[in-house]
Amino acid sequence: MRSVHQDPELAFLEERVLHHANTFRRTLPEMRFFVLDSTEFMSLLEKGVYPTSPVNIWEGKRMVGRKHRVEAGQESAIYYEVVQTGNPSYAYLNHTNSPMMQASVMAHVVGHCEFSELNVLRDSTRDRTEFIMHLVKKVELARQQMGEVYYSQYWNACESLLPLIAPHSQYNLARSVDTESPVLKQETDTYVSEERSSAALMPVSSTMDALLHQQDPDQAWQKEMQSKLRQETLSRKGYKLRAPCQDIFGFLRNHAPTSRSEKSMLDYLYTRHFTHDFILRTQVMNEGWAMYWEKKIMLELFKEKAVSGIIDYARVFSGVCYPRPYFARNPYHLGFNLWNHIEQLYSEGKISLEYFEETDQSAKDNWKRTPGKEPIHYMADLIRTVTDYEFLRRFLTPELIHEFHLNRFHRMEAQRLRLSPDSIVKEDRQYVWLDPEPVKEEMLNFFTHFHRPRVYIIDTDFQDGGLLLFHRDDGRRLRKDWIKPTLKNLNLLWKGPVYLVSRNWLYSFSANLFKETVVTELRFEKVLERMQRYEKPFKM
Amino acid sequence: MPLLDTDNISSNESEGAFNEFIEDQLENLVDSILTEGDLTSVGDRGSEVIVEIDDIVAPTFTYGDESEGGGAAGAGPGRDGGKIRFNVPFEFLMERIARSLRLPHLRKQGRGKIKEVTHEFKTFAPVGTVLDKKRTFKRALKTSIGMRVYRPEEGRHEVHIHRRDRRYKVPERVEKPKFKAVVFYMGDISFSTYGERLKLEKRLVGFIQHWIDFNYGAKNVEHRFFVHDADAHEVQEEDFYRVGNAGGTLAAPVYHLVQQVATNEYDPNTTNFYAFYFGDGELFDEDAKEIVELLEGQMRPIFNRIGIVEVQPGRLSLLNRQVATQFHRDSIIRLGELNDRLEAIEVIKTLFSER
Numbered sequence: 001m002r003s004v005h006q007d008p009e010l011a012f013l014e015e016r017v018l019h020h021a022n023t024f025r026r027t028l029p030e031m032r033f034f035v036l037d038s039t040e041f042m043s044l045l046e047k048g049v050y051p052t053s054p055v056n057i058w059e060g061k062r063m064v065g066r067k068h069r070v071e072a073g074q075e076s077a078i079y080y081e082v083v084q085t086g087n088p089s090y091a092y093l094n095h096t097n098s099p100m101m102q103a104s105v106m107a108h109v110v111g112h113c114e115f116s117e118l119n120v121l122r123d124s125t126r127d128r129t130e131f132i133m134h135l136v137k138k139v140e141l142a143r144q145q146m147g148e149v150y151y152s153q154y155w156n157a158c159e160s161l162l163p164l165i166a167p168h169s170q171y172n173l174a175r176s177v178d179t180e181s182p183v184l185k186q187e188t189d190t191y192v193s194e195e196r197s198s199a200a201l202m203p204v205s206s207t208m209d210a211l212l213h214q215q216d217p218d219q220a221w222q223k224e225m226q227s228k229l230r231q232e233t234l235s236r237k238g239y240k241l242r243a244p245c246q247d248i249f250g251f252l253r254n255h256a257p258t259s260r261s262e263k264s265m266l267d268y269l270y271t272r273h274f275t276h277d278f279i280l281r282t283q284v285m286n287e288g289w290a291m292y293w294e295k296k297i298m299l300e301l302f303k304e305k306a307v308s309g310i311i312d313y314a315r316v317f318s319g320v321c322y323p324r325p326y327f328a329r330n331p332y333h334l335g336f337n338l339w340n341h342i343e344q345l346y347s348e349g350k351i352s353l354e355y356f357e358e359t360d361q362s363a364k365d366n367w368k369r370t371p372g373k374e375p376i377h378y379m380a381d382l383i384r385t386v387t388d389y390e391f392l393r394r395f396l397t398p399e400l401i402h403e404f405h406l407n408r409f410h411r412m413e414a415q416r417l418r419l420s421p422d423s424i425v426k427e428d429r430q431y432v433w434l435d436p437e438p439v440k441e442e443m444l445n446f447f448t449h450f451h452r453p454r455v456y457i458i459d460t461d462f463q464d465g466g467l468l469l470f471h472r473d474d475g476r477r478l479r480k481d482w483i484k485p486t487l488k489n490l491n492l493l494w495k496g497p498v499y500l501v502s503r504n505w506l507y508s509f510s511a512n513l514f515k516e517t518v519v520t521e522l523r524f525e526k527v528l529e530r531m532q533r534y535e536k537p538f539k540m
Numbered sequence: 541m542p543l544l545d546t547d548n549i550s551s552n553e554s555e556g557a558f559n560e561f562i563e564d565q566l567e568n569l570v571d572s573i574l575t576e577g578d579l580t581s582v583g584d585r586g587s588e589v590i591v592e593i594d595d596i597v598a599p600t601f602t603y604g605d606e607s608e609g610g611g612a613a614g615a616g617p618g619r620d621g622g623k624i625r626f627n628v629p630f631e632f633l634m635e636r637i638a639r640s641l642r643l644p645h646l647r648k649q650g651r652g653k654i655k656e657v658t659h660e661f662k663t664f665a666p667v668g669t670v671l672d673k674k675r676t677f678k679r680a681l682k683t684s685i686g687m688r689v690y691r692p693e694e695g696r697h698e699v700h701i702h703r704r705d706r707r708y709k710v711p712e713r714v715e716k717p718k719f720k721a722v723v724f725y726m727g728d729i730s731f732s733t734y735g736e737r738l739k740l741e742k743r744l745v746g747f748i749q750h751w752i753d754f755n756y757g758a759k760n761v762e763h764r765f766f767v768h769d770a771d772a773h774e775v776q777e778e779d780f781y782r783v784g785n786a787g788g789t790l791a792a793p794v795y796h797l798v799q800q801v802a803t804n805e806y807d808p809n810t811t812n813f814y815a816f817y818f819g820d821g822e823l824f825d826e827d828a829k830e831i832v833e834l835l836e837g838q839m840r841p842i843f844n845r846i847g848i849v850e851v852q853p854g855r856l857s858l859l860n861r862q863v864a865t866q867f868h869r870d871s872i873i874r875l876g877e878l879n880d881r882l883e884a885i886e887v888i889k890t891l892f893s894e895r
Contacts, residue, residue, distance in 0.1 A: 163600045
């Protein structure tokens with residue numbers, strides 16, 4: 001691993017890329033570029049784009065597998081770039097790339113770093129990489145304290161629960177758990193109606209209120225008792241669940257009984273995997289923004305002849321932005337084209353109230369009004385306010401779906417998927433095109449479940465201190481043979497009985513005993529309702 | 541600009557931890573192979589052995605059926621329906637089996653040592669067919685400097701290659717010790733060799749084949765199979781387990797035949813002989829005595845090891861008893877009794893351990 005500053009050519013390219021980024025007035029953190037060889041690159045990816053990680057067999061397994069696939073020709077060892085955003089951001093370049101490719105990678109990284117700085121979910125913290133390196137050292141110390149066997153056992157249990165990290169969920173820690181000390185506010189990309197807090201700021205006269213509102217005394221008493229119960233629980237446990245919590249790993253990290261070593265491991269694993277949620281929720285916008293700025297800066301570099309090989313660049317660019325069907329969406333292609341489309345809409349003043357209210361179609365077709373600000377400012381505002389779900393909901397139309405070939409399938413693939421002939425609206429010798437109308441709905445559905453089961457903590461005191469999880473039914477069954485080992489792992493972390501309600505089954509794991517019980521099926525809405533009323537969400 | 545506090549990004553330690561984990565899994569696999577006593581299911585002798593161990597996958601709440609595996613199959617570490625597949629060299633596996641059973645490697649020194657002749661390009665001469673360009677150029681450069689043709693200080697960089705500068709690679713006869721082994725398997729087909737008895741015998745023969753191949757190299761070992769009822773015959777390996785006869789039993793002819801084959805077809809000075817007999821041991825007294833005489837007079841002096849295994853012996857079995865009177869705790873002649881699968885490991889230890 002070496003800094004680009006050790007290579008005069010790369011140092012020059014870095015200087016030019018940053019110069020153009022500043023000329024375009026981009027909001028950037030400090031960026032540090034390093035060059036890695038292929039093995040280092042593979043290793044970096046397995047470490048979650050951090051330079052160090054604690055010893056663990058999972059990374060070893062993935063690394064051995066990856067090396068084997070590269071040797072067998074099943075996987076390419078050429079990775080163009082990866083970046084760990086934050087301030088400073090660390091970007092890693094592959095030593096096999098040509099100078100022109102290195103420049104394009106640096107320009108691409110500019111887009112990612114700015115996006116992470118600006119976005120509503122803000123994926124940029126100070127010294128993130130350095131903090132992870134600090135946590136790695138703590139985990140290495142924990143390994144010595146815990147002993148190899150328990151360290152592996154605990155890590156394996158954590159590994160099993162990593163998919164249950166959801167810091168930006170509508171039901172994240174900040175929204176679901178009351179604590180004595182305020183939890184760092186986590187942004188979500190989903191609108192949730194806030195509890196009315198204005199009452200606390202208004203002048204209050206309880207006597208007048210009682211006279212005016214004529215509250216039912218039973219109800220008032222209930223409310224009073226709930227409030228007391230909440231305070232007592234908070235005081236006793238340090239937290240109180242007020243809504244289902246989807247960030248299960250985050251909850252365990254904060255509230256499971258842990259030793260200092262165990263806490264170090266949970267801190268490291270949560271912090272290392274925390275950013276996946278951001279990537280899932282912003283990939284289209286993020287990659288599109290990076291491609292957008294990559295192209296802009298590269299054109300400047302070609303113009304000033306800082307790099308050569310524009311044909312090669314065009315070839316690579318078109319390869320990266322190759323269209324794919326919606327379910328295998330290519331975020332580079334979709335994001336890049338959508339940003340360009342939005343830029344055009346803004347430059348023609350088509351994102352305005354007047355345009356939407358215009359009833360004359362010919363006037364709409366020939367609409368061209370100068371916007372109040374440069375389109376790029378509006379685009380940056382978009383980044384500050386929305387994530388992929390809203391981005392696609394607002395701007396992706398059936399016409400664009402067709403134009404971007406998101407509804408296009410290879411004939412062979414269409415046959416394999418047994419697509420209904422009724423859904424095909426166009427075909428040629430190679431491809432068929434599906435009706436674009438339902439495609440958008442399907443694409444948006446992805447953001448509700450991310451193709452993963454939605455599991456929440458709904459009670460932390462179920463049947464004498466048990467942790468009760470709830471699987472929100474969306475018509476698919478959980479893989480049954482994995483429920484027991486997953487609950488066992490959860491039990492190791494919670495150090496008490498754990499339960500899972502899925503459909504009409506209650507699964508429990510306690511004292512090395514796994515049990516399944518038939519129960520009455522419960523809807524998620526009912527759980528919510530009960531929790532809002534401070535009732536037990538699920539009773540046997 | 542400050543660099544990160546690391547010079548090299550590497551997963552070596554984690555890979556090491558994973559490899560240690562796999563080694564442990566392989567030890568478990570060896571234990572299970574030995575419990576089963578069946579090496580034939582593992583792979584071909586002398587080749588790479590593909591072993592499957594349970595994949596390590598972190599379970600989580602996910603959709604899907606229990607039967608669903610993941611990923612594509614392939615050699616090397618990869619997922620194939622919840623299994624990781626590894627190519628393990630046959631030798632690697634046998635080493636572990638040997639370690640697990642605490643078996644010493646077979647002695648190949650002493651008699652039976654022959655030379656394997658190969659030719660290697662080790663020397664160089666002024667005549668030959670394969671020109672050694674490097675040596676030739678070195679000599680030519682020296683000559684050119686001596687003859688003042690090559691004078692870089694004057695800008696002359698000529699190198700003249702004369703005939704006498706040429707050096708050729710010359711093959712040299714190299715003799716390396718080579719060990720050859722012949723293994724004779726003798727089976728009694730006069731009793732009912734089928735079912736459990738046949739399985740036990742087959743597993744034991746399979747292990748012996750693997751073990752001797754491992755020690756000598758598969759190419760240097762010849763396995764020959766003989767059966768007997770009242771007469772003795774040589775058969776193909778596949779027929780060793782198939783033929784059957786309900787006639788009388790005379791085992792001495794098969795020992796005699798093996799001894800004849802060993803001395804007539806091989807040079808006892810250059811060959812390592814091994815012989816293993818499998819039967820129920822129910823012989824006539826005279827027959828057993830004749831065998832003892834044959835063993836003592838003609839076979840023991842030239843054989844490295846002779847194993848006599850009574851497979852599920854009956855009340856009338858006497859072969860091992862007779863042989864034991866003469867060769868109790870002998871270093872060459874080993875006696876075993878195999879009644880069930882679990883005894884296979886003990887019999888193997890008896891046949892191959894040091895004494």
